Amino acid sequence: MDAPKLPIRPSSARFFPFISRSPASTHNPYRRGIWISVCFLSVAFLLVCLVVSSRSSTSRFGIVIDAGSSGTRIHIFSSKGVRGGVPLLDLKSMAVMRKTPGLSSYLGDPELSGESLVELLEFAKEKVPMDWHKVTEVRLMATAGLRMVEVGLRERILESCRRVLRLSSFQFKDDWATVIPGSDEGVYAWVAANYALGTLGGDPENTTGILELGGASAQVTFVSNEALPPEFSHVLTLGNTTYKLYSNSFLHFGQNVAHESLQKMLNSSDLKSCK
Template identity: 65%
Template sequence: MRVSPGLSSFAAEPARAGDSLRPLMDFARDKVGGAGAAAATEVRLMATAGLRLQEERVREAILSSCRDVLRASGFRFEDSWAEVIPGSDEGIYAWIAANYALGTLGGNPHKTIGIIELGGASAQLTFVSDEVLPPELSRNFTFGETTYTLYSNSFLNFGQNAAQESFREILRSKDSSKNGTLVDPCAPKGYSRIKEVISRSNSLSKSKLENQFADSGDGDFTGCRSSSLMLLKKGNEECRYQRCQLGPTFVPELRGHFLATENFYFTSMFFGLKQSSSLSDFVLAGEQLCSKDMSTLRQKYPNQSDDDFSRYCFSSAYIVALLHDSLGVPLDDKRIEYSNQVGDTQVEWALGAFISNIKDTILESPGTGRSARKSRSLLAVLLGVFLLGGALWLARWRKPKTKIIYDLEKGRYIITRVS
């Protein structure tokens, strides 16, 4: 179940944030069997980039409101179970979910798939690397008898929406006039947008209009790509590693296959690209979209808004600048799949967080034949709060014994109850 808006939307009224969780609590209570079962069921709240971008006082006010509701929900809850998780954890959880769905979790590290997410506020990159990694960018994850050494990093403000807004702010900062018209290479010709610049006072609820700008589309894919690369290189001069591909941050050479999710996937879907498309396909699609005028686009895509056309013009150029110009993925390379799921399994970081939390309780080492074993019963609910909404993952075993079976055909673990 998902609900929206996300918690970050309550920045001006944090006291209202907790109430947004009530539909999730009602859903969870029904799923676990009512109030009696809820008392033995843990509930956890993990917030991501939307709250990471907020000021600490706003963050804490929102979490405090959520804790009040969770405390009174009838579920097992401790205040420390509501937190803002680091972006690197979010990336690792998504990596776990993807490899669980593929059936590679617990097997050869070199057969795992890497994951690169392009969210709204941040981007995450997680994969097994053979390079010597800086300690702050290296994480070990053990599943059964296999330990994976992962490169995991989160790039705050490098998400699609945040990057596009940063780009527009750069345009505005270069303009010396008030209420000026700014030429945006990352929007189709004929696109126009009025931007109100709001200045917020010390009070969470008070703000005032400071200025207005009009953005006018220029439809220059090449210029947009170049500007996106400059944005991605910002902070390069502060690099303290041997090399830095994104801002001041080290990224090892990408090895193996990758799953590109969220806005990578949504952009490819908009253009009608295949899951295994190359970056050359993004270049061609982006050039065609950006160069068209708005009247043509409105006629061709009657169900899309003007802002959608601007978003995907920018996104196509930004994706090429990120993956090819920054991370070195060849334009004709097809080892990246653009999708939000593997088979029938939706790749959500919340699923990976759930697996990470219960793995030591229910799984025998997959290296010893992946046979089933008995484990103590577990009642757990994981509540993940996303930038655009919430996702609830539930699992419950009523019997005191369970067993784990590895399904060779589907390539995944199945948890069943023992009678």
């Protein structure tokens, strides 16, 4: 089976080769959208790597490290092939391990952040057959927790992680450890939701819009043929189906940040009780 044709634009090509931004046409964005809160963004990360690796017949396993604001999770998965341009996950073989705190907690000593991945990688080595280690890709995707960190400090944290990943027995390249843009995070959440609902790979009109609530940010993504600003417009092609998506990310609107803001307000001396 031929690999799906995936559009590439310079703004996304470095790490997201099946996403591009382009203006859209006219359509009511709320017509088919059902606003839901999803907690399985990691499934989207798995699908991302499967879409990329589906071009090659040599890699059946994949590893994604989801570096969130509240913790770091490693996900090990395998695929059963591709149907209609959409990868088929072998859900029974999936394995997950979580470690806290998140990478953003290493601001005081960023060089130590990579050590937090060692235990996670050892877990992955146990789950992936040894014969598959050299052809199994491992990717680290950090979200809003690191997006809020100053650029220089963020890069020191990522470089510490890259040093550890280079020494792993898995296939790794330096640009596979990065901080993903919030709007792309929304696209991945949309992919995960519609994969779970069975609507991915079919008619765009039958897909479901999502509201994805993370620890430090919230994302809104749905199919739209409205004329959109380029920064909110994304094109996703799977097999013979093209989806024109609106995706927007709202930093500081995640549940952890909201809780911290509430605690700060309640502890403020300026807060006056009312009868």
